[in-house]
Amino acid sequence: MYNPPAFREDRPEALRAMIEAARLALLVSNGCEGGAPEASHLPLVLAPEEGPNGTLYGHLARANPHWRGLAAAGRALAVLAGPETYVSPSLYPAKADHGKVVPTWNYVVVHASGPVEVFDAPERLRRVVEMLTRRHEAGRAEPWAVSDAPEEFVRAQLRGIVGVALRIETLEGKRKLSQNRSEPDRAGVLAGLSASADPRDRAVAEAMREA
Template sequence: MYSPTAFRQDDLATLHRQISACRLATVVSQGPEGLQASHLPLLLEPAEGEFGTLYGHFARANPHWRALADGGEVLAIFSGPDAYVSPSWYLAKAEHGKVVPTWNYIAVHAHGQAEVFDDAERLLALVSRLSERHEAGRAQPWAVSEAPRDYIDGMLRAIVGFALPIQRLEGKWKLGQNRSAADQSGVRAGLNASLDARDRELAARINSPE
């Protein structure tokens, strides 16, 4: 990921928080059929390994897991908030007019080599934890244990899990750090005035330590 120094985020705890905040990751790898990409919810175990370990699963019918089993490099992409930035928000527009649009965003890239597994108990633990995470906060959270065990056993046979120890972790917080404080304030005000919640979410991150 191209990441100029002004936009680079290296703080491990901040990167882990962004990974955990992303509900759906994009997993990319190179296989016999070329580049393959799958969109998957992933779990992060921050204490496993130097940069943490990611866990997820594929449908067994998805050939992508075989590329992981072959031992090639895997890239997991975690996208944060993003927004179009209008030149009209820059103080510099009134001063000299030498401004153009851009796009601000937050992204994390995790690289590594995966271990693929299909052990039923290990898969059960994984899907249970994934469900617990995404059911959290509901008035009546559903649990895997509520479904008949024979049904769950059949579903587990239809998936393949993987563990991805992170070997390299990159973060990019492109929030206008290369602009003046006045221009950054203008962008923040412009985004905050938007009716789009995604724009306001990004505005909250400008000049924030995270």
């Protein structure tokens, strides 16, 4: 990932927070026998205690051939994206000063790569499904749990999926949030995005405040 120093995020606690805030990940691996790269969109959950940088867990449908590609490749890249939005040149005070401004995009993203394992042991698959469920049901007034479903139904569903575990060896974080602009321009972007009716713009504004 192209990651200039102004945008680079290396702090372990910040990287972990960025991973945990991400929702749908993109899991990418080399194709089988030199074929095109393969990619799947799936939620991933971090087990921070497993390995120096943690391990990401998720699952794919057994009918999805990507799990075979992952097993053959042995390595994968997970792209975990945070808030993102378009930034108009009209938000920069510099536009009125000299007009030498262009559009850009602000975003937050983490790339995690390392060896990947594919597994289908029922007890391990159930643990992954329970981890994902607890994470995404948290905060609901009446959170659903795997145990709420009939046990026979759960066992049947587990037979239809394959688990993946990506042990993170390399972790790259990027916060491209107008750090390369002047203070007046950054303030203009923050004000414009904060006032937007689009929640995606406001999410980026909040990320700028945090950064």
